[in-house]
Structures are given as structure tokens and as C-alpha cells.
Amino acid sequence: MRNITLENITEAVVASMDGAIPERNREIMVAALxxxxxxxxxVNLTYDEWLEAMEWMRRAGDISDDARNEFIxxxxxxxxxxxxxxxxxxxxxxxxxxxxxxxxxxxxPPVLPNGSSIIQKDFDKQETVRVSGRICDTDGNPVxxxxxxxxxxxxxxxxxxxxxxxxxYNLRGRLMTDQDGRYEFVGIRPVPYPIPYDGAAxxxxxxxxxxxxRPGHIHFMIMKDGFKTLIxxxxxxxxEYLDNDSVFAVKExxxxxxxxxxxxxxxxxxxxxDFVIRSDAKLVQMAAAE
Ligand code: BEZ
Ligand code: FE
Numbered sequence: 001m002r003n004i005t006l007e008n009i010t011e012a013v014v015a016s017m018d019g020a021i022p023e024r025n026r027e028i029m030v031a032a033l034x035x036x037x038x039x040x041x042x043v044n045l046t047y048d049e050w051l052e053a054m055e056w057m058r059r060a061g062d063i064s065d066d067a068r069n070e071f072i073x074x075x076x077x078x079x080x081x082x083x084x085x086x087x088x089x090x091x092x093x094x095x096x097x098x099x100x101x102x103x104x105x106x107x108x109p110p111v112l113p114n115g116s117s118i119i120q121k122d123f124d125k126q127e128t129v130r131v132s133g134r135i136c137d138t139d140g141n142p143v144x145x146x147x148x149x150x151x152x153x154x155x156x157x158x159x160x161x162x163x164x165x166x167x168x169y170n171l172r173g174r175l176m177t178d179q180d181g182r183y184e185f186v187g188i189r190p191v192p193y194p195i196p197y198d199g200a201a202x203x204x205x206x207x208x209x210x211x212x213x214r215p216g217h218i219h220f221m222i223m224k225d226g227f228k229t230l231i232x233x234x235x236x237x238x239x240e241y242l243d244n245d246s247v248f249a250v251k252e253x254x255x256x257x258x259x260x261x262x263x264x265x266x267x268x269x270x271x272x273x274d275f276v277i278r279s280d281a282k283l284v285q286m287a288a289a290e
Contacts, residue, residue: 001015003165004151006041009037010033010034010038013033013101014029014033014034014038015234015247016029017029017207024258027122027131030122031140034149034233035182037072037135039290040153043095044247048222050114053287055071056200056203056204057200057201058248059192059199059203060074060144060199060200060201060264063199063200064108065203066194067075067161068103069103070199070200070201071196072103073196073199073201074200074201074204074270075099075105075202075246076100076102076201076246076247076249076277076289077195077205077208077210077212078196078204078221079247079248080250081100081247082099082100082247082248083102084108085091085098085099085100085231089228089231091278092099092278092282092283093138093278093282093286094276095276095278096137096230096231096232096253096275096276096277096279097232097251097253098230098231098232098252099205099231099232099233099249099250099251099254100231100233101151101219101221101231101250102219102234102247102249104150104151104153104159104161104162105151105170105219105221106161106169108148108174109151109169109172109173109174110169110171110173110174110206110276111173111174111175112177112185112214113175113232114175114176114177114182114183114184114185115184115185115186116153116173116175116186117185117186117187118150118170118172118185118187119159119170119171119187119188120152120166120167120169120170120171121154121166121167121170122157123155124155125155125187126154126155126188126189126219126267126269127162127189127269128186128187128188128189128268128269129186129187129188129189129258129267129268129269129270129271130184130185130261130265130266130267130269130270130271131150131184131186131187131218131226131234131270131271131272132182132184132270132272132273133182133183133184133185133272133274133275134177134182134183134184134274134275135148135182135183135222135272135274135275135276135277136176136181136274136275136276136277137227137276137277137278137279138276138278138279141181141226141277142177142180142181142182143177143181143200143277144177144178144179144180144181145176145177145224146176146177146181146183146222146223146224146227146277147174147175147222147223147224148174148175148176148177148183148221148222148223149172149173149174149219149220149222150172150173150187150219150220150221151171151173151218151219151220152171152176152187152190152219153171153174153186153190153193154171155169155188155244156158156167156189157192157193157194159171160172162168162196168241171187171188186267187218188235189216189236189258189268189269190216190217190239191216191217192213192214192215192216192239192240192241193213193214194211194212194214194246195212195247196212197211197212200251205246209244210246210260211244211246212248213240213241213244213245213246214238214241214245214246215235215236215239215240215241215242215245215250216235216239217233217234217235217236218232218234219231219232219252219277220232220233220234222275222277224277226277226279226281227277227279227280228277228279228280228283230275230277232254232275233249233251233254234254234255234256234271234273235256236253236255236256236258237255237256237257238258242255251272254274256271256272256273257271258270258271259271
């Protein structure tokens with residue numbers, strides 16, 4: 001097409017993809033182009049606004065490195081990570097719902113016996129909680145030998161890798177369920193924290209008039225061969241920001257209740273939370289029945 005106009009630009013770019021490309025590339029790019037072009041026309045985007053956006057993306061790239069992916073944070077504050085999770089990880093058999101992984105997971109946390117504490121450093125105002133529960137399959141049978149990775153921020157609102165004053169792998173642990181599918185550990189009552197907002201994601205939050213805060217939560221990654229890995233978070237029912245999480249990751253079913261611990265207990269609170277995981281075999285059965 002030689003004469004590009006407002007009317008034919010989308011068609012021209014779509015038509016340029018005439019090489020032998022996978023069908024999925026075409027499907028994604030045609031839809032993306034249509035939406036992006038329609039969005040620009042809808043808001044009558046100015047040239048200066050486009051340039052500002054390009055500079056903002058450059059800043060997002062500049063601040064990103066192996067430890068920080070600014071593009072993930074940006075996708076989080078516009079609801080895109082949680083949307084990808086909801087589209088791709090839909091529960092099929094009433095298994096526990098997943099939510100975003102976030103940027104703070106670290107593999108190979110300390111392997112701990114059930115009941116251990118993940119607290120390596122005490123903070124002045126921390127409150128402790130014993131978290132326990134059962135992991136069952138979608139038929140209600142306990143699943144033994146499930147790997148349960150847990151991680152949370154410290155009472156100062158920082159994950160250990162953001163804070164040089166915390167020991168390596170503080171507030172992280174890897175547990176394994178026992179014969180009854182039980183897991184148990186001691187952590188701190190999770191506190192709200194702001195997602196990193198000193199970069200391009202923070203600029204976007206300001207542009208959108210939103211705050212950076214997340215409600216207090218504990219992360220879980222629950223893994224066993226032959227089962228769908230469950231990545232989720234449990235929220236404290238009393239925490240702030242449950243109704244306006246900066247990354248839109250809260251689900252009613254993931255809200256847990258901390259109860260004051262009984263007299264003589266070694267923590268301030270206890271919380272029970274059970275999980276249901278789905279075996280790969282269930283999915284195969286479902287596909288065969290269709
Ligand atoms: C988190 O839950 O750790 C998290 C999720 C998304 C963005 C930032 C943090
Ligand atoms: Fe988190």
C-alpha cells in the first residue's frame with residue numbers, strides 16, 4: 001500500500017504480515033494492532049503523548065535488570081498479570097483459586113520441618129502467627145509429600161531481597177505435607193506494603209491517581225508431580241487495602257482469618273487455611289469426556 005491514511009493504516013500493517021508465521025502470532029498481532037490503533041483514534045493521541053510514552057518505556061527498560069522487571073510491575077497495576085492468571089489458570093474442578101506470583105519469589109528457600117518458624121530476624125512491632133492446614137485433592141483425599149513454598153514481607157513492609165538488613169531468605173521456607181496432607185509453619189502477621197514505585201510503574205500509578213499499596217498477604221506455591229502447581233496468596237481478613245489492592249489480586253476465597261492464639265501458645269495468632277489441588281489425571285478425564 002503506497003498511500004497510507006488514517007483509514008487504511010490498520011489494514012496496511014495487518015497485510016504486511018504475509019510471511020510464513022505461526023497462526024498464533026497472526027491471531028495475537030492482528031487483534032493487538034486493531035485494538036492499539038482503535039485506542040489511539042479513540043483518544044486522538046497527540047504526537048507528544050506518543051513520544052512521552054516511548055520515553056517512559058525507555059525508563060522502564062533502564063530500571064529493569066535481573067532482579068527487577070519493571071514491565072511486570074506495570075502489567076500488575078493495569079490488571080494484566082491477574083488477567084493472564086485468570087485466563088490461563090481457570091479452576092476446572094473446584095481447586096483453590098490462584099492469583100499473581102508477583103516479583104518477589106525466590107527458588108530454593110530453606111527446607112524446613114513442618115511446624116518450623118520462617119522468622120530469622122525479629123522486629124520490634126511484629127505479631128506472630130502459626131499457619132496450618134490441609135492440602136487435599138479435588139475428591140477430598142489428603143495429599144502427602146506436597147512441596148509448599150511460603151514467603152512474605154517483613155514488618156517493615158520489605159521482602160528480604162529488598163532489605164540489606166534482613167538475613168538471606170528471611171521469611172521464606174519450603175515445607176512438605178505429612179501423611180494427612182498437613183502443612184504448618186510460624187510466620188509474622190502479614191502487613192500491607194507498597195509495590196516498588198520509584199520507577200516507571202510509580203510514574204504510571206501517579207498518572208492514574210492510584211496508590212501503590214497491597215493488602216497484607218502470605219504467598220504460597222504448592223507443587224507436586226502429577227498435579228497442577230498452585231500459585232496463590234492468603235490475605236488477612238483484617239488488613240487494609242483488600243478492596244483497593246494496587247495489583248487487583250484479591251479473591252474472596254483467599255481471605256483467611258487470624259484468631260488470637262490459645263493461652264500458652266507460642267504465637268500471637270493462629271490461622272488455618274486448607275487448599276485443594278487438581279491432579280493432571282482429572283484434566284485428562286475431563287478432556288476424554290468432552
Ligand atoms: C506481590 O504480591 O508480592 C506483588 C505482586 C505484584 C506486584 C508486586 C508485588
Ligand atoms: Fe507479596
